[in-house]
Amino acid sequence: MQPSIQKRTSRSILTKGSGFLNGYSHTLNPYAGCAFGCSYCYVRRMPIALFREEDWGEWVDIKENAVDLVKKEIPKARKKGEVSIFMSSSTDPYQPIEFKTNLTRRLLEAMVEEMPDFLFLQTRSPLVTRDIDLLKKFGKKVLVSMTVETDLDSVRKIFAPSAPPIAARLKALQTLRANGIPVQAAVAPLLPCSEHFPKKLAEVTDRLTLDDFFMGDGSGGKRTEQLGIRKLFEDAGLEDWYQRKAYLKIKKRLQAFFPDSAIYISQEGFSPPEEGSY
Numbered sequence: 001m002q003p004s005i006q007k008r009t010s011r012s013i014l015t016k017g018s019g020f021l022n023g024y025s026h027t028l029n030p031y032a033g034c035a036f037g038c039s040y041c042y043v044r045r046m047p048i049a050l051f052r053e054e055d056w057g058e059w060v061d062i063k064e065n066a067v068d069l070v071k072k073e074i075p076k077a078r079k080k081g082e083v084s085i086f087m088s089s090s091t092d093p094y095q096p097i098e099f100k101t102n103l104t105r106r107l108l109e110a111m112v113e114e115m116p117d118f119l120f121l122q123t124r125s126p127l128v129t130r131d132i133d134l135l136k137k138f139g140k141k142v143l144v145s146m147t148v149e150t151d152l153d154s155v156r157k158i159f160a161p162s163a164p165p166i167a168a169r170l171k172a173l174q175t176l177r178a179n180g181i182p183v184q185a186a187v188a189p190l191l192p193c194s195e196h197f198p199k200k201l202a203e204v205t206d207r208l209t210l211d212d213f214f215m216g217d218g219s220g221g222k223r224t225e226q227l228g229i230r231k232l233f234e235d236a237g238l239e240d241w242y243q244r245k246a247y248l249k250i251k252k253r254l255q256a257f258f259p260d261s262a263i264y265i266s267q268e269g270f271s272p273p274e275e276g277s278y
């Protein structure tokens, strides 16, 4: 189903970093809404989604003045201190409408001119590789974090059927890394996976973050319960994976392929990285 698309004018585009993202001075969402509509998306429970008539995943607002706002707001924010931006916290900046609008690309162009001190680019879309030319200009001031919750596309289809296929995300990580763009795989939230997952990740990234529904939903797993995710696990006969300690098993497997210093857990993997750590 195609989402309903609307253009909107925003009053501002940089939002103060808070909660899980309090290590950032700002978050930046080029869109409101997200066509990937992942079942476990915590934004489903936020006012922005609850007060809409359409279901989450069925609407997207384009913030059409976002580029003008960024050009104004970054220099203003810089006067108050370091500008570190998390893009994006409640949408995917490379969701399908981005093919048409180029909004995220235009934001990157603006940021090349008004470079933030650090940009964390969170996506699960291979479309990010389109912007390698711009990302190169950020040097070490950018980290592209690609969500890869599992290596099993059959599992991805249960939990996030409208999100890009896993193989394409792994390939995108490989392409970004080959072009010298700092990357990590975000195994977040961890979904049931095969024993080959760590090896597949090691082939495309040197750094990863592991998170699950209990550590990462900001409420100790309560939000995830409210979203009915337990039932998806149960219906698929995968309930053994819906456990607080399931991630430890995967962490151990990952340690066979990555040094401990390359494995980040939950919030630390989404915080601005320390200099020299990647």
Ligand code: SF4
Residues within 6 Å of the ligand: 034, 035, 036, 037, 038, 040, 041, 042, 043, 089, 090, 091, 092, 124
């Ligand atoms: S891609 Fe991110 S913002 Fe979009 S639905 Fe999935 S979890 Fe939510």
